[in-house]
Amino acid sequence: MKKILVAVFVLAAFLVCAPSYAADQTFPADSGPATIDVSKYPKEQQAAYKLFLDKCSTCHTTARAINSDYATPAEWQALVDKMRHKRYSGIHGAAQKTITDFLIYDSSVRKKDLLAAKLKAAAGQGESKAASATVSSSSMTTPAAPAKN
Numbered sequence: 413m414k415k416i417l418v419a420v421f422v423l424a425a426f427l428v429c430a431p432s433y434a435a436d437q438t439f440p441a442d443s444g445p446a447t448i449d450v451s452k453y454p455k456e457q458q459a460a461y462k463l464f465l466d467k468c469s470t471c472h473t474t475a476r477a478i479n480s481d482y483a484t485p486a487e488w489q490a491l492v493d494k495m496r497h498k499r500y501s502g503i504h505g506a507a508q509k510t511i512t513d514f515l516i517y518d519s520s521v522r523k524k525d526l527l528a529a530k531l532k533a534a535a536g537q538g539e540s541k542a543a544s545a546t547v548s549s550s551s552m553t554t555p556a557a558p559a560k561n
């Protein structure tokens with residue numbers, strides 16, 4: 413009897429503590445490459461890349477961000493802010509800005525065409541809308557941070 417109680421307790425503890433995180437959901441981007449060749453990036457972006465690998469791999473593969481179609485500064489700002497607000501994200505203070513800046517820089521290199529197309533589309537919508545452009549994802553649950561420009 414005691415053994416069963418212990419087993420039930422251990423199972424309950426596991427269910428409570430097990431990362432509810434992102435394990436239950438997968439994204440198409442998850443199956444793509446999980447690293448970026450940053451050898452030609454500026455030194456500070458190479459350092460920021462390490463922070464990105466560290467902080468953005470806690471709950472899901474870094475492939476999810478690397479192969480996503482987030483590209484504009486507004487999209488990355490909102491996305492990283494959303495991730496920071498997730499429970500136990502471990503993303504604090506300066507790390508948020510460093511990672512956001514890295515993802516913006518990376519998009520300007522690897523997603524140049526996509527970025528140009530998105531910025532053009534945003535500009536076509538008029539200045540005010542472009543300024544408040546946020547993540548287009550429908551699974552967005554946390555309100556985006558107000559645009560600071």
Ligand code: HEC
Pocket residue numbers: 433434437439467468469470471472476477480482491492495496498499500501502503511549550551552553
């Ligand atoms: C505390 C756990 C956690 C951390 C840390 C985390 N994520 Fe996530 N991430 C999630 C979960 C859960 C989802 C799926 C649900 C959602 O989109 O909110 C997700 C989804 C995503 C998506 C897909 C979103 C979409 O709807 O298109 C991207 C891109 C992403 N994360 C990038 C990042 C980046 C970049 C970082 C580092 C700054 C990061 N994540 C850190 C938990 C986390």
